[in-house]
Amino acid sequence: MNVSSLEKYITEAALEVFAAMIFIDITPGEPLTGRDDTIDSSLTSMIGLAGDLRGVLAVHCPEGAATGITGAMLGVDLDEIDEDVKDAIGEIANIVAGGLKTALLSEGTEIELAIPTTAVGKSIRTSGFTGASRFIIPFTTPAGNFGIELRYVTS
Amino acid sequence: MAKNVLLVDDSSTMRKIVGRSLRQAGLDFGEIFEAADGLEALEVLEKEAVDIVLSDINMPNMNGIEFLREKSGRDGIKDIPVFMISTETGDDIIGEAKSLGAVGALKKPFTPDKVNEVLGPFM
Numbered sequence: 001m002n003v004s005s006l007e008k009y010i011t012e013a014a015l016e017v018f019a020a021m022i023f024i025d026i027t028p029g030e031p032l033t034g035r036d037d038t039i040d041s042s043l044t045s046m047i048g049l050a051g052d053l054r055g056v057l058a059v060h061c062p063e064g065a066a067t068g069i070t071g072a073m074l075g076v077d078l079d080e081i082d083e084d085v086k087d088a089i090g091e092i093a094n095i096v097a098g099g100l101k102t103a104l105l106s107e108g109t110e111i112e113l114a115i116p117t118t119a120v121g122k123s124i125r126t127s128g129f130t131g132a133s134r135f136i137i138p139f140t141t142p143a144g145n146f147g148i149e150l151r152y153v154t155s
Numbered sequence: 156m157a158k159n160v161l162l163v164d165d166s167s168t169m170r171k172i173v174g175r176s177l178r179q180a181g182l183d184f185g186e187i188f189e190a191a192d193g194l195e196a197l198e199v200l201e202k203e204a205v206d207i208v209l210s211d212i213n214m215p216n217m218n219g220i221e222f223l224r225e226k227s228g229r230d231g232i233k234d235i236p237v238f239m240i241s242t243e244t245g246d247d248i249i250g251e252a253k254s255l256g257a258v259g260a261l262k263k264p265f266t267p268d269k270v271n272e273v274l275g276p277f278m
Contacts (some may be wrong), residue, residue, distance in 0.1 A: 020264035021172055059184050074171055077210055088168040094213070098242020105245055113242070115165070 001053070001109050003135065006100070007031050009014065010057070010148055011137055013099025017092060020142075024072045029138040032147075039135055039147030042066065042122060043081055045093040048114035053104065055129055055152030056150060059093045060136070061144075068143020081120055090116035129153055157185035158206035158278055163196040164240070169263070173209060173240060179267035182278045193222025200232040208260075212241040212248060214228060221246070223255035236277060239266040240265070249259070 011028045018026045032039075034154070041060035049055050067078040070088040078085060093116045101111050134151040162170045170189050171260065177184055188203055190196040194217045201207065212219035219239060227233050238253050239260040249260045261273045 017264040020266045030216065046237050070168070073168060075175070084168060091166040091168050094166070098233050098263060101242070113213060115213060 001104065001107060003133065005103075005107075006139060006150060006152075007135060009100050009103035010096060010150060011021040011111060013096040013103070014092075014137075014148060016099060017095045021095075022072050022092075024069070024141055027140045029140065032138065033135040034133075036133075039136055039138060039145070039149075041119050041147075043086065043089055043118060045086070045090040045116050045118040047090075047093045047097045047116040049071060049100075049111050049152065050114070052109045052155050053111050053151065053152050054155070055132060057097045057100065058149045058151075059096070059146065060149060061089055061146040062080060064132065065141060065144030065146045069141065069146070072138055073144065084145045086118040086120065096127075100154060157183050159185045159188065159204055159208075160204075161188045161190060161196060161199055161205045161208045163190045163193065163208060163210035163214070163219070165191050165211065167191075169211070169240075172238065173270075176265065176267045176270045177274075180271035181274070182271060182275060184278060193217030193219065196222055197225060197229070197232075200226065200235060201229075205235055207274075208235060208237040208276075209240050210237055212232070212239055212243045220251055221256065223252060223257060227256050238274065238277070 039060040040062050042063040043061045043066045044060045066085050070085045071078045073088050097113050132151050132153050136147045136149040138147045164170050188199050192214045210219045239257050242263045244262040255259045
């Protein structure tokens, strides 16, 4: 397991969930690896990872992307963050983390997933893992840009 | 005769998407019931005429494996078939689910075509 593998697994899992269940195009960008790199965000869904790789996978969305993506998922028009939006972005985090888990298992790395939690607010940042590595993969969609962050340590 | 379906998932979004996928897959089903976890699912099964259950695994309060274990001990509902729909599709977890009576599994994310392929023979 190396950083480029983790970036690849997360990108592939995101592309798969958007192709299968959301039906809007997304384009991944170059991963951001700087310590202070952030994505503008109004809503963040996080899912804890335990096992051979410990940390947090977080989906960061500005309001427009969050409502646009949820609207595409549910086939409705939304103009503000509500319970459906929080639930939908949480489920995307869950499925992407599940894709990461499956991919890692194929190379002998076992992780367990917690249940996702979602926070609404500007500039939410993950922290709390001393010596952790992190990257954010930015994605472009017609609904707006969003990012998926992995902050992790390995055993 | 169209079968009544119980969708069990802590995500209301996912319950809506599964219901939509059943319709898009062209499957013949009757009423759709919903539950947010295994505990709620057991209550629905005891009250309603459910023919097939589609259940997530990773849920709060009572997860999908605990739900299968509890259901398998209750006369009257123990023979209702359960499909697992989850990001958790490793051999260990699905093997455990099948040992407790699950009849199949569908991996998230899924397309309506995949839903038809996996669930069609049971509907």
